[in-house]
Amino acid sequence: xxxxxxxxxxxxxxxxxxxxxxxxxxxxxxxxxxxxxxxxxxxxxxxxxxxxxxxxxxxxxxxxxxxxxxxxxxxxxxxxxxxxxxxxxxxxxxxxxxxxxxxxxxxxxxxxxxxxxxxxxxxxxxxxxxxxxxxxxxxxxxxxxxxxxxxxxxxxxxxxxxxxxxxxxxxxxxxxxxxxxxxxxxxxxxxxxxxxxxxxxxxxxxxxxxxxxxxxxxxxxxxxxxxxxxxxxxxxxxxxxxxxxxxxxxxxxxx
Numbered sequence: 500x501x502x503x504x505x506x507x508x509x510x511x512x513x514x515x516x517x518x519x520x521x522x523x524x525x526x527x528x529x530x531x532x533x534x535x536x537x538x539x540x541x542x543x544x545x546x547x548x549x550x551x552x553x554x555x556x557x558x559x560x561x562x563x564x565x566x567x568x569x570x571x572x573x574x575x576x577x578x579x580x581x582x583x584x585x586x587x588x589x590x591x592x593x594x595x596x597x598x599x600x601x602x603x604x605x606x607x608x609x610x611x612x613x614x615x616x617x618x619x620x621x622x623x624x625x626x627x628x629x630x631x632x633x634x635x636x637x638x639x640x641x642x643x644x645x646x647x648x649x650x651x652x653x654x655x656x657x658x659x660x661x662x663x664x665x666x667x668x669x670x671x672x673x674x675x676x677x678x679x680x681x682x683x684x685x686x687x688x689x690x691x692x693x694x695x696x697x698x699x700x701x702x703x704x705x706x707x708x709x710x711x712x713x714x715x716x717x718x719x720x721x722x723x724x725x726x727x728x729x730x731x732x733x734x735x736x737x738x739x740x741x742x743x744x745x746x747x748x749x750x751x752x753x754x
Contacts, residue, residue: 503575503585507592511564517600520556524604532612539704542617545605546700549625550693553601554632555657561593561636562653566646586637586749590742594633601625620703624696631692631737632657638745641752664691692737695730 511517527548535541565572568589575585605625609618636653643649668687688694 503580503588504592504595507568507589508596510568511592511596514564516556516560517596520560520597521600521604524552524601525608528605528608532608538613539617542613542621542704543701546621546624546697549605549621550628550697551661553625553628554661554693557594557597557629557632558636558639558653558657559650560597561590561633562640562649563646564593565589565637565640566649582750582752583746586641586746590633590637590745593637594630597629597633598626601629617700617703620700624700627734627738628692628696631734631741634738634742634745638741638748641745641748660691660693664694689730689733692734695734699730 528545531541531544532538535544572585572589576582602622602625606622609622635656639653639656640649643652668684671687688698
């Protein structure tokens with residue numbers, strides 16, 4: 500698996516999209532810290548950008564790379580190599596490169612300007628989101644034969660988690676405003692890894708008031724040891740479950 504992963508990584512490193520992704524993150528992070536006098540505001544602005552860009556790039560790039568690498572995948576399938584090893588090598592190589600691009604583009608400016616617990620949580624959230632949406636991207640590409648359809652599904656998934664989901668939650672909260680909805684919001688937040696990452700970082704910044712009237716509930720639960728363990732476990736599930744489904748689908752896939 501290591502040899503295949505190295506081959507995939509060496510191929511992705513030469514990809515212009517990865518280079519552009521790294522430069523974009525570096526320029527945005529550097530620009531925000533230079534423009535904003537308050538480092539806290541820069542981190543908050545950077546958080547909003549990361550929550551949109553990282554899932555999008557991780558999801559779409561993983562799907563595109565799988566389709567572009569399909570001939571190599573078919574060649575490997577014809578060899579005496581386990582299919583689990585093949586798909587795991589593809590996932591490992593793609594995800595590792597995306598994580599490196601994120602850490603270089605965002606981590607280097609952060610180390611110079613504001614390296615503390617809050618920015619460390621920001622970097623951690625970006626890495627976790629990269630793993631999660633790369634996992635989902637591989638599941639989409641493995642289960643969909645058509646490239647255009649697969650990329651379209653990937654974009655719809657990103658659109659749902661990043662934009663539609665929050666609108667649906669606000670609509671439900673408004674409709675149920677006469678009822679105690681604190682526990683309901685905690686459960687619903689678990690169904691969206693982007694929301695969990697946002698809550699995790701914002702609690703480190705101690706700006707729970709910006710999350711609305713449920714901010715105190717978030718702080719009491721997610722700020723505790725139990726809440727941290729719960730959110731961490733949910734994020735791990737978000738990364739592992741789609742990957743397991745992708746492995747299972749790839750093993751049954753007819754080439």
